[in-house]
Amino acid sequence: MVSLFENYEQQYSVLTADITAQVGLLTASATKDRRQLISNIEKHVEEAQELLEQMDLEVREVEASKRQRCRTKLECYRAELKRLTLDYIKARSMKQGALYDSAEELSDVRISSDQKQKLLDNSESLERSGRKLEEGYRVIVETEEIGTLVLKNLGEQRETVQRSRGRLRETGEELNRSGRIMNSMIMRSLQQKVILFAVCACFLIAICLGIYLAFNKN
Numbered sequence: 104m105v106s107l108f109e110n111y112e113q114q115y116s117v118l119t120a121d122i123t124a125q126v127g128l129l130t131a132s133a134t135k136d137r138r139q140l141i142s143n144i145e146k147h148v149e150e151a152q153e154l155l156e157q158m159d160l161e162v163r164e165v166e167a168s169k170r171q172r173c174r175t176k177l178e179c180y181r182a183e184l185k186r187l188t189l190d191y192i193k194a195r196s197m198k199q200g201a202l203y204d205s206a207e208e209l210s211d212v213r214i215s216s217d218q219k220q221k222l223l224d225n226s227e228s229l230e231r232s233g234r235k236l237e238e239g240y241r242v243i244v245e246t247e248e249i250g251t252l253v254l255k256n257l258g259e260q261r262e263t264v265q266r267s268r269g270r271l272r273e274t275g276e277e278l279n280r281s282g283r284i285m286n287s288m289i290m291r292s293l294q295q296k297v298i299l300f301a302v303c304a305c306f307l308i309a310i311c312l313g314i315y316l317a318f319n320k321n
Contacts, residue, residue, distance in 0.1 A: 108165060108173055111158045115180060118151045122187050129194040137195075144191050151184050168247065 122144055129140045155177065162173040 106165070108158060108161045111154050111161065112176070112180075115151060115154045115158070118147050118154065119183060119187060122147050122151065122191070126187065126190050126194050129191070141195060148184070148188060148191065155181060155184065 125140050125144050125147070129137060129144065158173075158177055158180070162170060162177060165173050
């Protein structure tokens with residue numbers, strides 16, 4: 104689906120091509136044709152300026168990933184319109200007298216060649232600008248992809264660290280429970296030893312008391 108910005112671009116391309124052609128005609132036109140050409144060129148220049156203003160407003164609504172590319176295009180269009188305006192001013196300032204029919208026919212051929220050359224030069228300039236913009240956009244996209252991949256890896260590493268921390272906490276809790284169980288077993292073992300010592304002591308006392316009583320009877 105063609106965006107509003109792209110629609111403005113198409114209208115602007117038609118206008119600038121028309122301005123370029125009419126400036127070429129104005130450069131070599133007879134006096135009687137100049138007023139109409141000047142009126143048409145000025146009208147088209149105003150329309151082109153209005154389109155650039157609309158594009159400037161529209162570029163603010165473009166999604167962030169394409170905004171810089173559109174801004175760069177807009178700057179190129181402004182520079183192009185400025186150059187066309189200067190060409191128009193130069194062509195308007197030129198003074199030409201009336202031409203003979205045979206000379207007019209020759210001029211028409213020259214005008215046609217000049218127009219084609221200017222249009223070709225303009226197209227090549229736009230094509231070069233387009234290639235530069237595409238290359239810049241490709242670099243931006245690659246940078247964005249790399250950034251996304253780095254963020255994804257960082258997220259995965261963060262999840263791994265969090266899982267490791269969880270396992271460490273679980274291990275610590277298990278160690279604490281094992282420590283408590285070991286302490287309980289040690290205390291029970293000590294209690295049993297104390298009881299055993301007490302029983303042994305009582306048994307020894309009983310034996311000694313029995314032996315003592317036996318000697319006393321004799």
